[in-house]
Amino acid sequence: MASYEEVEQVTKFLQSKIKTQPIVGIVCGSGLGKLAEEVQDPTIIPYTDIPGFPVSTVPGHEGKLVFGKLGGKEVVLMQGRSHCYEGYPPQKIALPIRCMKLLGVRTLLVTNAAGGINRKYKVGDVMIIKDHINLAGFAGVNPLVGPNDERFGPRFPAMSGSYDKKYRDLARSVAKNMNMESYLQEGVYSMMVGPAFETVTECRLLEILGVDATGMSTVPEVLVARHCGMKIFGMSLITNECIMEYDSTAFANHEEVLQTGKQRSEDLKKFFSKFVEQIEV
Numbered sequence: 001m002a003s004y005e006e007v008e009q010v011t012k013f014l015q016s017k018i019k020t021q022p023i024v025g026i027v028c029g030s031g032l033g034k035l036a037e038e039v040q041d042p043t044i045i046p047y048t049d050i051p052g053f054p055v056s057t058v059p060g061h062e063g064k065l066v067f068g069k070l071g072g073k074e075v076v077l078m079q080g081r082s083h084c085y086e087g088y089p090p091q092k093i094a095l096p097i098r099c100m101k102l103l104g105v106r107t108l109l110v111t112n113a114a115g116g117i118n119r120k121y122k123v124g125d126v127m128i129i130k131d132h133i134n135l136a137g138f139a140g141v142n143p144l145v146g147p148n149d150e151r152f153g154p155r156f157p158a159m160s161g162s163y164d165k166k167y168r169d170l171a172r173s174v175a176k177n178m179n180m181e182s183y184l185q186e187g188v189y190s191m192m193v194g195p196a197f198e199t200v201t202e203c204r205l206l207e208i209l210g211v212d213a214t215g216m217s218t219v220p221e222v223l224v225a226r227h228c229g230m231k232i233f234g235m236s237l238i239t240n241e242c243i244m245e246y247d248s249t250a251f252a253n254h255e256e257v258l259q260t261g262k263q264r265s266e267d268l269k270k271f272f273s274k275f276v277e278q279i280e281v
């Protein structure tokens with residue numbers, strides 16, 4: 001667990017490298033880092049250069065922090081994230097989000113690649129996240145476990161209403177103007193630790209639980225962001241169908257996840273530029 005003072009130290013290191021003060025933070029999921037190309041006047045810092053920062057080890061996660069302007073606002077964009085299955089405790093995954101907070105970020109936008117549990121969803125759909133189930137949390141995986149430092153937030157944060165209603169409404173309107181409606185969904189995301197993809201019975205269980213899309217990230221970041229009072233917007237790209245039939249010969253795989261990310265990257269770049277331009281922070 002990084003203490004407040006350690007987070008402060010990393011934040012000061014970042015401040016010594018940048019000229020801007022970001023107010024919006026963005027986390028790019030698997031294969032979704034191309035949004036970084038839209039950032040104007042970028043200052044790019046590889047995670048490996050930041051003392052104490054968790055380093056992504058997964059293909060599709062560049063591992064760079066990008067500071068600059070997007071949609072007219074100062075942003076800090078994580079081009080790739082780290083995950084619990086890489087061996088990081090969830091408290092370590094909290095560090096970049098807490099640095100964002102100390103840098104002055106008020107709004108967090110999180111994206112991820114996810115498997116479609118909802119049988120109406122198709123590969124390539126984008127899902128506005130309206131809520132999540134922290135299934136990993138049922139097994140004790142939660143970045144807020146441990147001593148609580150009130151300078152970050154309260155011991156017992158509320159998680160209802162985490163995904164800002166105004167942002168979700170705005171996202172639907174931006175998507176409508178971009179003719180994205182035929183592949184736009186709104187639903188519930190769940191996180192399991194991974195790295196194994198789900199069994200057929202696990203997928204069926206998620207369906208019964210009311211999950212629409214599932215992945216291995218995002219929830220730790222949202223818990224920490226909510227704890228420290230940020231406004232949150234989340235979006236999943238449905239990169240693959242979850243396997244719901246016992247005798248299916250199809251298998252989930254990371255190559256398909258990255259391929260779908262590539263196919264939707266231009267649409268998502270345009271969407272997020274417009275969305276950031278219009279959000280109130």
Ligand SMILES: O=P(O)(O)O[C@H]1O[C@H](CO)[C@@H](O)[C@H]1O
Nearest residue numbers: 029030112113216217254257
């Ligand atoms: O959630 P992101 O980082 O987008 O990545 C998703 O894609 C990977 C599996 O293909 C896992 O890391 C899963 O969490």
